[in-house]
Amino acid sequence: MVIKGGRIIDPANNRDDFADITVRNGRIQEILPPGAALPSGEEVIDATGHWVLPGLIDMHAHLREPGYEYKEDITSGSLAAAAGGITTVVCMANTEPVNDNAAVTQYIIRKASSIGLVRVLPVGAITKGLKGKELSEMGLMKQAGIVAVSDDGRPVESAAVMLRALEYADTFSLPVILHCEDRALSAKGVMNEGALSSRLGLAGIPAIAEETMVSRDVLIAQYAGVPVHITHISTRGSLEIIRGAKQQGIRVTCDTTPHHLVLTEDSVGTYDTNYKMNPPLRHEDDRHALVEGIRMNLVDCIATDHAPHAGDEKALDFDLAPFGIIGFQTLLPLLMKIHLEHDIDFSQLLACVTKNPAKILGLDGGALGQGSMADITIFDPGPTWTLTEEMILSKSKNSPFLGWTFNGRVVRTMVEGRTVFVSD
Numbered sequence: 001m002v003i004k005g006g007r008i009i010d011p012a013n014n015r016d017d018f019a020d021i022t023v024r025n026g027r028i029q030e031i032l033p034p035g036a037a038l039p040s041g042e043e044v045i046d047a048t049g050h051w052v053l054p055g056l057i058d059m060h061a062h063l064r065e066p067g068y069e070y071k072e073d074i075t076s077g078s079l080a081a082a083a084g085g086i087t088t089v090v091c092m093a094n095t096e097p098v099n100d101n102a103a104v105t106q107y108i109i110r111k112a113s114s115i116g117l118v119r120v121l122p123v124g125a126i127t128k129g130l131k132g133k134e135l136s137e138m139g140l141m142k143q144a145g146i147v148a149v150s151d152d153g154r155p156v157e158s159a160a161v162m163l164r165a166l167e168y169a170d171t172f173s174l175p176v177i178l179h180c181e182d183r184a185l186s187a188k189g190v191m192n193e194g195a196l197s198s199r200l201g202l203a204g205i206p207a208i209a210e211e212t213m214v215s216r217d218v219l220i221a222q223y224a225g226v227p228v229h230i231t232h233i234s235t236r237g238s239l240e241i242i243r244g245a246k247q248q249g250i251r252v253t254c255d256t257t258p259h260h261l262v263l264t265e266d267s268v269g270t271y272d273t274n275y276k277m278n279p280p281l282r283h284e285d286d287r288h289a290l291v292e293g294i295r296m297n298l299v300d301c302i303a304t305d306h307a308p309h310a311g312d313e314k315a316l317d318f319d320l321a322p323f324g325i326i327g328f329q330t331l332l333p334l335l336m337k338i339h340l341e342h343d344i345d346f347s348q349l350l351a352c353v354t355k356n357p358a359k360i361l362g363l364d365g366g367a368l369g370q371g372s373m374a375d376i377t378i379f380d381p382g383p384t385w386t387l388t389e390e391m392i393l394s395k396s397k398n399s400p401f402l403g404w405t406f407n408g409r410v411v412r413t414m415v416e417g418r419t420v421f422v423s424d
């Protein structure tokens with residue numbers, strides 16, 4: 001197969017130019033200058049006017065299966081991811097039962113491969129049942145196919161358990177992904193704490209609920225000499241702590257979400273529960289700091305924290321509705337928006353969803369070099385379109401971006417050379 005005439009943007013190989021790509025046996029065989037003689041008799045995909053990108057890696061998502069299939073399952077999640085140009089989904093362990101043992105890991109992997117769309121890579125729990133007490137069977141889960149461990153959905157409250165978990169995970173070379181939140185400080189909060197939460201009469205989650213835990217975990221990582229990845233950072237303070245840690249040579253990486261880069265707490269004024277997530281949308285100053293953090297390479301990755309919830313759950317009052325929003329099909333459009341509005345190089349944003357997560361998780365992927373896996377997303381930067389509920393392939397429709405108009409759309413997604421999504 002030949003992908004012809006496209007603009008190849010590949011941060012891993014510092015590439016941004018026009019070229020043709022030949023694919024064989026699921027891998028990239030050759031990258032040829034435009035106009036070069038192409039092998040005859042091949043299937044030709046015309047990518048003229050389109051961008052040819054490494055398939056996106058979403059390193060933080062909730063697919064809800066097993067246990068909460070009414071919100072999402074691996075099939076609907078895979079369809080939505082493929083439509084969003086995401087070829088690898090890293091799914092968190094807070095299913096029912098929790099992915100804290102090899103049997104659940106195997107179930108997820110078998111189910112995903114029988115669906116045969118995107119690559120689904122499970123994350124195992126750090127502690128059994130996400131209870132923060134006993135460490136999970138990390139070695140057996142690693143053999144079964146987990147790519148990292150995380151208790152996401154909640155923090156590891158005990159510093160002693162955290163320290164043992166880092167040392168234990170390190171013996172299996174498993175990356176550790178941390179949801180940093182001091183739950184005594186976030187308490188019953190439902191939005192960012194500040195003048196606005198007081199005015200709206202909603203309980204606040206202070207920035208320090210996140211920052212004290214980021215600070216603690218950076219110190220534990222330094223003491224243990226083990227790398228950590230801090231997920232969904234949402235405040236300027238968290239970024240400053242990570243900046244300082246990186247300057248000291250502590251091995252810490254982080255991601256933020258697309259919604260923390262484009263939205264602020266001001267949206268909560270509508271009491272629309274599609275603006276309720278954890279960590280909450282913060283102040284404009286925080287949002288701005290995170291965008292600059294991307295520009296300065298302090299924020300390593302962007303991950304959706306795709307968190308489907310059923311319509312009747314999100315229809316509850318703001319203080320009762322569950323935290324979380326979906327994100328697969330709006331990831332790339334939001335990166336495009338950040339690129340256009342903040343004048344950040346598109347390839348720098350792209351690195352946050354390709355090369356950088358691949359490196360942190362030790363994955364084969366996120367690049368378009370000769371011999372790379374042919375996980376490829378073809379994006380048409382031209383059209384503008386408006387997100388409607390009918391376009392959402394997830395079972396749940398809890399997106400704050402319904403009605404938004406975006407620039408550019410995914411036209412084809414390929415996993416190991418197989419087309420798993422094509423736009424009509």
Ligand SMILES: [Zn+2]
Pocket residue numbers: 152153154179232278279
């Ligand atoms: Zn989380």
Ligand SMILES: [Zn+2]
Pocket residue numbers: 060061062092152153305307
């Ligand atoms: Zn999450």
